[in-house]
Amino acid sequence: MMRKESVFNFLQEETKSFISLNDSPKLNSTSISEAMGIARYNISRDLNRLVEEEKVIKLSGRPVCFLAKDLIEEKIGNSLVIDETLTMEKIKKLLTKQSQKSSNDFPFSELIGYDGSLENAVKQAKAALLYPPFGLHSLLTGPSGSGKTTFARFMYQYATNFGKLQKDAPYIVFNCADYSNNQHLLLDHLFGHVKHAFTGAESDKDGLIASANNGILFLDEIHRLPPEGQEMLFSIMDRGEYYRLGESSNPRKVQLLIIGATTEEIKGNILSTFLRRIPLKIYMPSVKERGLAEKIKLIYFCFKQEAKKVGRKLQVNEDVIRFFLQYDPVGNIGQMKNDIQLLCANALVDSISSQSEIIQVKLSHLSTYLIDQFYYTHSSEINSEIREKLKLLKIEEFVFNPEGEKDSDPFLLVDEEDSISHDVLEVYHKHLQGESSLSPLKSIIHGKAQQLAKKQGNRQQAIFKIVSRKNYEVTINILKKIAQNKQYHLEESNIKSLALHLDTLIEKISEGYCFRDNNFLEQRKPNELALEKEIEVAEQICKEISNQLEVKLPESEKYFISLYLKAMNEKYTEKKIGVLVLMHGTTAATDLASTSNQLLNVDHAVGLNMPLTQSVADTLEKATTIIQEIDQGKGVVILSDMGSLNMFGDIITKKTGIPTQTIKMVTTPMAIEATRKSLLPKMSITELCESIIEQSAYIGNSVEDIQTKIFEEKPETLVDDRRSKIICILEESLIFLDGTVIYDLLEAEAKKIAENYPIEHYEDFWIKFLFHMSNMIERAIRKEQFSREESVIIIQANTTLYQYLKELLKPLENRFAIVIEDSELSYLMELIEVNTSTIYEEYQ
Known part of the structure; x- marks a missing residue:
């Protein structure tokens, strides 16, 4: 070890004693010379060199004292302004003030x-x-x-x-x-x-x-x-x-x-x-909202903890530190900690393979999803400001030693069972004891990387095998920003297509390709007026690409882009009606939507399932999000099977302003027909719904109801088994009611309804009736019955059915001490109407 380093290490220990208020720390050249047995003039020269390197503070006064700069600044929590007025007394006051502040604010401090x-x-x-x-x-x-x-x-x-x-x-x-x-x-x-x-x-x-x-x-x-x-x-x-x-x-x-x-x-x-x-x-x-100084402290602490866990020295490359200062972790501090743990785990494997005592942490040890994000952060406009700050920030390799007392930062403490390092360290220690190879360690790291990639949002795409990631990402961001600023609709697929074109163009320019576009430029003037808006947008795109990628695009390129934009906008004017299938169960809706899309060779209908364990509020929130995504300006038609799902259209329209209409019945043929008609350019949402409802009795009528046939042919033992399974599923959605009791009660009521009304596909009706009625009774018990504006109109349109149901349900009301509201009865009326041979009419 060089003498200067020895002097610095000695001064650091004495500075710690000074901070701890221990007696008589050796802080001047004379006392240090006597303690170390080194000539005073050599000590003075080394201390002055350390001051020049900004590792040591030189204080005014007699005798001249020195302190380790990093330890003092770490204790007071701020950078020191070093000038001729900085004395030992001022340092002591700063330390005392910070100590009192920390004491009063512990543990927040x-x-x-x-x-x-x-x-x-x-x-x-x-x-x-x-x-x-x-x-x-x-x-x-x-x-x-x-x-x-x-x-x-x-x-x-x-x-x-x-x-x-x-x-x-x-x-x-x-x-x-x-x-x-x-x-x-x-x-x-x-x-x-x-x-x-x-x-x-x-x-x-x-x-x-x-x-x-x-x-x-x-x-x-x-x-x-x-x-x-x-x-x-x-x-x-x-x-x-x-x-x-x-x-x-x-x-x-x-x-x-x-x-x-x-x-x-x-x-x-x-x-x-x-x-x-x-x-x-x-x-x-969030981490993104914290200042650069705090991010450095967070990163520093994470690496320091990893060094102590593995008991090895970590040497972290400058580029790694710069990456973690720029990236935006989805899970904030917890995500940052896990990402750093995984990074160190990868570096640990390499150090074992190379038999290196020091674990060298480099960018190459980043998991694939983080490497993708590294490129993304460099191409993102969002991080341009912090990148400018980082240019001015001097960062050297960080070295973290495992020695010293174990620090504890409350924000970074997580249960060890949930942390990545728990499994990694367990296998690592087994490897040290000769009980395990590196294979299990690599397998664990790979599995953890996949979990984190899913959480963080994997940006890796196969497209980067054929194009420049940087060019592509920069171009994508430019197109999205300009489309928003200029109020130009650019679909994701069209943005990617244009970005691919521009990437190819940039590669040609970088290789010195000579563009001969005079003939094209001569023909441009007749079309300039028709493309005035597009040319303005295209010029902005070319300007941004030239500035950010430092490449000069040919003059003709803005006209190529303007023609492309014009074609995209004309295509967008052909708007379509959105189709959403809403059904109870775990897969029914998505299966129905998928079937419709496959038969029509499109990707248009969307399904949303409502499992029995999922609340109505959660389903409504998901349905609202989907409708906002699939609406193209002509509204969305909803095909729902029963109950509360029938209410969603009105609620979502009031909340978002997006026109919706609900078809309160759904079969496979109806979903296919609704999807097919939604793609017709001249079709309105009202015409579509009226057409489907009017034809509901005939759509798919030639298809035999196989499910009913199979059920009728089943032996009695299988019927009993089916009943038990239904009761088991039913009880998962009930709180107060007993599944077996309510099943028997409602089965009797359903049979009475079937005797008085021509119910089609009774088994399908019975299952819907069972789940709708049981949940309706529970809502009545909890005094949470649904309200509905159009219930009066529905009841007036069929007073006979209304009076029949009022009398039919009286025994249930008496048994459970409830009163079933008319709004709830209106839903039950619709369930019966859509399952009878009578063509259902939507009441306006």
Whole structure:
């Protein structure tokens, strides 16, 4: 080791003693000379060289003292302004101030970004926890992986450290998403229940709210808490009271602080009345929103932790650091940690193969999906600003040693069982002990890479085998940006096609190809007026490509592009009606849509399944998104099978303004016919629906109903087995009702209806009737029946059927102490009408 390095290492240890307020650290040339046994003039020369290299601070005063710069700046959390006024007294004041600040804010002060991007969040959290008498309820918002769960835990620790909570105060964590498919069970977990509150409640049970008394209840994914559950929390927030399920008197007293967290937009996902009771909304920033200095600290910490886990020195290439400073991880900090772990795992395998003591981490160790993103970040306009900053940032190879005390950064702590390094390290240690080869290690790394690629969004495409990735990505971004700015519609396939053309053109230019386009330019003037808009857009495209890829496109190119744009826009004017098939079950809708597309050799109809375990709200949200995607300006026709799905069209139209019409019946022939007619250029959505409804009795009439025939020919034992399976499926969607009992009750009602009305395909009708009625009864029990504006019109159009059903359902109303609303009856009327020989008419 060179003398200068020895002097620097000695000064670092003495600086640590100074920071720790130990007595008499050796910080001047004389004391260092005596301690190291090196001549004073050599010590002075080495210290001054270290000052020139900006590794050491030289302080004013007598005797002249020196400090290790990186250790001081790390402690105070800021860069030092080094001038003649910087004295030992000033350094001590800065350290004292930082120490007091950290002590008052612990454990928040341990967070990376505590006095940066998280400064406002920390202030809000402290205000919420210290507000008398017991604090303010809070809501943490921000993207997935931004640290909301950890921040909530630190709020609890701060409250106990500050004396606002007892040291042993409870901290209860509950993720509402875990039970979002069973709202009753979710509420039972939270509030508990009394004996006989519902089927299966054999004894009293306290919920998590009781467990959190005198502490904090953290509700993650709080937007998954149903409106009923949010309302049940009102009394806790307002009066410190609540009821267990099935309890109606003697409210229970509780004192607790509620901290919620959500990744969703607050408005529309959480009741406004609930939000009014939560005074503080604390936002947690994504990795992308954090400053460059914080990103460096996050990256530094991740690599440092990996070095300690494997017990080996990591040498990380500059390009790797620059990549992680630019990339935008979908899962934010958690994703960054996993990506770095996987990168180090790949480097570890190489180091074992080459028998190298130091693990060298290079860009080549990035997984394929990250390499794709590396190119993407360099071609993206979004990252241009940070790339300019990085040009000014001096980054050298980072070296991370496994020695030293284990650091802990709260944002980066995850359960070891869920981390990538857990499996990798286990196999690695077995390899060191001679119990395993490298093959299992490579297999684990490959599997983890595939998982992360799926989460991150794999941008790798086969197209990059034949074109330049950089040229292609840059061109794609240019086209999308200009299309948006100039309000030009460019379909994805057309954008890719034009990008491929431009990539080929750029390659020709780079190879020195000579373009002879004078003849073309002579013919351009007669067409310029008709292409005025397109030429303007094409000029902008050529200009952007020339600037970003530093290539001069030929003069004729803008006219080629303008002709291409004109052709695309003319094609877009041939708009089509969208087709959405909505059905209960796990595959019915998508199978039907796929069949229609295959028979017509198109890719137009879209299917959306509603499994029995999926809520109506989730299905409605998915249907809204699909309709927004497939609408081309002429609206979307919906083919639905029954129940709540029939309501979706009206709701989505009101929300989005997209015209929809619903055909409240769906068969394979109808779906095929709707898809075929939706492609006709002159067809309107109203004409399409009227045509399908009018012909519904005849479409596919020549096809024998094989399912009914098979069922009729089955022996009695198979029928009983089928009944058991249906009951089993039915019970998965029920909360209060017993599947066997409701099956028998409703089967009797269905047979009565079939005796009075000419039901076609009875077995198909019976299954729909069973699931619709059982869920309708449960909604009535929960007082959550659907409302419907057009129910009066539907009832008036067929008062005979309405009166018949009112009388038929009275025994069910008496048995379950419910009143079935007319709006719900109107859906049942439609179910019967579309399954009778009477042609169904859509009531306007």
